Amino acid sequence: MASQNLQSVPAELSPEEQEREAAGQAYFDRIISEDSRIEPRDWMPEAYRKTLLRQISQHAHSEIIGMQPEANWITRAPSLKRKSILMAKVQDEAGHGLYLYSAAETLGQSRDKMMDDLIAGKARYSSIFNYPAISWADMGAIGWLVDGAAICNQVPLCRASYGPYGRAMVRVCKEESFHQRQGFEILLELSNGTPEQKQMAQEAVNRWYAPSLMMFGPPDDDSPNSKQSMAWNIKRFSNDELRHRFVGMMVEQVRVLGLTLPDKDIRFNEETKKWEHGPLDWNEFKEVLAGRGPCNSQRIERRREAHENGAWVREAAAAYARKQAQKESAA
């Protein structure tokens, strides 16, 4: 498999450089075949670097944009305990964004550049955050379904072949696990509450179910990059495999919640031993991805506004640091 990754060596390289490239590729291939780890200073194929940079920065952007739908309820959380948990959760997401931007920086791109790309609409983030969080129960559904799907996706990434990414994911996953539980707990409380609360919970599950299934990405036969990512030990399971696994978990947990999943076609296939779900609206997925979701413009605008409103603060901090450094070197 690894031989597919060989880059065509540009002709203008000197013989020594060609030799270095070949040795680098051989080292890379061996590391991948041993299922070991590539570190920032190691030689890596350009395509591997680009794929990782795209994936990690998208992941970081998702954390940052993903703060918004939940931050929307911090000031209105219905109990002080819930407010406290929600604040901690959204704050964790800023922290995840920070680790991930740092991991991406080891691949040679600055956080400033990544942030500029996000604001310019040139970078992607998880499409699910373009849906609005319109009720308190959405805090539960986002935690349970969206963070639940994220965990399914991310636990295998702890073993990603790129060291800084895998290590960042270990910490991210620990916190995501807590997030998922708090979401479940919100829904459980609502489901056992008043009829209005239970209805609120069911409606939120209805709204977030399909988008959360689509978080795993397009079906395997429509996911051109997956194969290469799996060959590079970045991705460990296919989109559909992860999606089926996730559905199986949700089927069990929704019973405990006393709610239902809005999918009458869910069934366990005895032959394949896999959970199956009903059809998903991939057209809507593509529409939202293309910028036509309910909140795409709002999310980017909010990020742009925060970033631009903060420009004078960042400039001040940089200017102050420069002055301090000058003072120290003069002393």
Next chain:
Amino acid sequence: MTDKATDFAIEGHGDISVGVSGAGASGDGSASATRITPGNALRPEDIALEIRRGQVKPSDDVAEFALRIGDDALILAQRLGHWISRAPELEEDVALGNIALDQLGHARSFLTYAGAAWGKSEDDLAYFRSEPEFRSAHLVEQPNGDFAVTIARQFVVSYYQYELYRRLTESTDATLAAISAKAVKEVDYHRDHSAQWVLRLAGGTEESRARMIQGFQLIWPYVDELFEDDELTTRLAESGAAVEPSSLRGDFDRLTGEVLAEAGLDIPKVPQALGGGRRGKHSEFLGYVLAEMQVLAREHPGASW
């Protein structure tokens, strides 16, 4: 401390498949998922438990005092919480979020304790009182403004709270002392955070300096109210349960003065506002803060969340 082991913060990740067993756990709300919070710190749930067991109950005076400082922390947390996802830099989303979370934790403890005098929970007090029943100072009600206004407000609050909590650790009321012992350590970081930013903004660019000066202009009229004594604080000072707010002023002036001097800033020469928050006379802003904070809880009275 608690009668039930609820520490589900970290037992390996990816336990979504077994999430059900741990998911119903409660009472661990303010603990960090990564357990940055010291494990033995006093939590509002612990105080509520002691109240239920009849182990602690504040005097009416102590309850009224706890309500004042709890309301300050609550309204400030509500204000600061708005910054999360809007800060100038990701690091500040985390920092302001942390400070908001600390303040909310203090508010929950003080309000839980205060409520014990009247048979009310922290949420009864936070969500089902109207404006005149709140006891917050005007300072914490002030809008966030730009980052410099928030820092100016934070600078004043944290230096005030530090001096207050430091003294309350010696309160004759053991619960007040215990809550303050936890709070003072956290507020010490808040002081550092705001002082660092005062220095950076004052010594950064021309624009940041102008904004910092303007921030202090806007915030300074609400300083005196924090240090006003009244009959309640006099009685509490005599009993040793609390101190006269005026007794904090010397240290506050000295320590804030040192930072302002280093920043090359003058104390704003602005008239002091009349205040009255401790008597339920509030700014125009508080009504909006409460309307937003209370709306959902009031739509579902008696519901549990």
